[in-house]
Amino acid sequence: MRDDLTATPLTAAVVRGAMDLEDTGRGVLPHRLPAWARAQCPDPQLAVSESQPSGVRVAFRSRATVVELDVLPTKATYPGFPRRTDGVYDLLVDGAPTAQAVATGGDVQTIDLxxxxxxxxxxxxxxxxFTDLPEREKDIEIWLPHNERTQLVALRTDAPVEPWRERTVWLHHGSSISQGSNAVRPTGIWPAIGASAGGVDLVNLGFGGSMLLDPFAARVIRDARADLISLKIGINLVNTDLMRLRAFRPAVHGFLDTIRDGHPETPLVVISPLYCGIHETSPGPSIFDLDALRDGVIRYRSAGDPAERAAGKLTLEVIRAELAAVIAQRAGDDPHLHLLDGRDLYGESDSALLPLPDLLHPDEATHRLVGERFAQYAFGPEGPFGRRMPGRGGERTSDTPMSSAR
Incomplete structure (x- = not known):
């Protein structure tokens, strides 16, 4: 640590994309759900995924040429599974990838599945x-690992730090695919790629295994600052085998009703599931393929039976049809509501060229494909988000406090 560097408090003024910053006594832990929402759902999987800072970054303007960030990661290990790679930190200067780093220390959590x-x-x-940054006024961002819990301990620079101006906020809610699944760096997840192309400020509520139409999630979105909203609905409801057809359509209506209580005219895109061969016609749950695991390979398969659709079990084909019916029913009263077929982002023909490595989650190349296709659809001049952009840079002139949530 250099003696001539100045410390800047790690507050919401420089930590973007988080709903809550918890003082742990060892550092500041970014949460992607507020404390009241976490208290309503003690599920361990959600607790892990929401505390992994997908889309969260330390962001500011400065003439600094040197930036130091002290971090305390938590490395998760799973006995019997291949070792996870260290999380990556991406440094961007004026939106351009400039450097990467990993934190090799930190806590080690051993989880017995x-x-x-x-x-x-x-x-x-x-x-x-990070050193040798250009000596001029510039935007600096350090994107935190999308798949590794990270406490922020200290931020130091060799020049004063100023908060960003307010920008158009895109809030997205989805599954592990939205959190980042098999992407290898935080700016390589598809929502980050889409946000970069659209010139917007991302709040990523993509939670591994946990996009389940939970009422608390709808209330979080209702109360959040969001200029643009998208919801990717379906895959987790199938692979957890959580819900039957009778409950699904009313649950979607209720989720949308709650969001509209806070955002009655905000552009809202509902994305149906991407193509996933193991669950197109076969319901869940998804389980590990034990034969592959014995060979050190992580792969999933469906434990459901297509015949169980008669009893109301959900498949991706069923969910797409139900979502289309819901959006069609609401369209007359909600002109700002849109449906995007997930197969337009990643379809059956794409799976032949870019197969899902574990049959469930996309890899880095597929994240890029999905992010670019979403940006082309949503942020184009006639797209549902493009028509509402205040400017292609996404900057706002509001003087409201800098925060991802109201």
Whole structure:
């Protein structure tokens, strides 16, 4: 650590994309759900995924040529599974990828998937140091790992820091595919690629295994600052085998009703599931392929039976048809509501060229394809988001406090 660097408090003024910043005593932990919402759902999987800072970044304007960020990551390990790679930190200058870093220290959490128990071994913080930045006024962003819980300990620079101006906020809610699944860097997840192309400020509520039409999630979106909203609905409801057809359509209506209570005219895009061969006609749950696991390969398969659709079990084909019916029913009263068929982002023909490595989650190349296609659809001049953009840079002239949530 250099003695001539100045510390800047890690507050909502420089931490973007988070709903809550928890002081843990060891650092600041970004959460992508507020405390009241976390209290309503004690599910361990949601607790892990919402505390992984997908889409969260330390962002500011400065003439700084040196930036240091002290971080305390939590490395998750799963006995019997291949070791996870270290999370990546992406540095962007004026929106351009400039450098990368990893934090090799931190806590180590060992999770037994068979019993659901876990133990944590404490570790030390790591200093990420970025140097030789251009000596001019510029936007600086450090994107935190999308798949690794990260506490922020300290931020230091060799020049004063100013908050960004307010920008158009795109809030997206989805599954592990939206959180980042098999992407290898935080700016390589499809919502980040879409946000970069659209010139907007991303709030990513993509939660692994947890886009389940939870009422608290709808209320979080209702109360959040959001100029543009999208919801990717379906895959988690199938692979958790959580809901039957009788409950699905009313649940979607209720979710949309709650959001519209806070955002009655905000452009809202509902995205139906991407193509996923194992669940197109076969219901869930999704389970690990144990034969592949014995060979050290992570792969999923469907444990459902297509005949169970008669009992109301959901498949991706059923969900797409139901979502189309819901949006058609609401369209007359809600001209700002739109439906995007997920197969237009990743379809059966794409799966032949870019197969899902584990049969469930896309890889880095597929994230780029999906992000670029979404941006072309949504942010084009005639797209549902493009028509509402205040300017192609996405800047707002509002003097409201800098925060991702109201």
């Amino acid at each position: 068979a019993t659901g128990t876990s133990t944590t071994r404490p570790g030390e913080a790591t200093t990420l140091r």
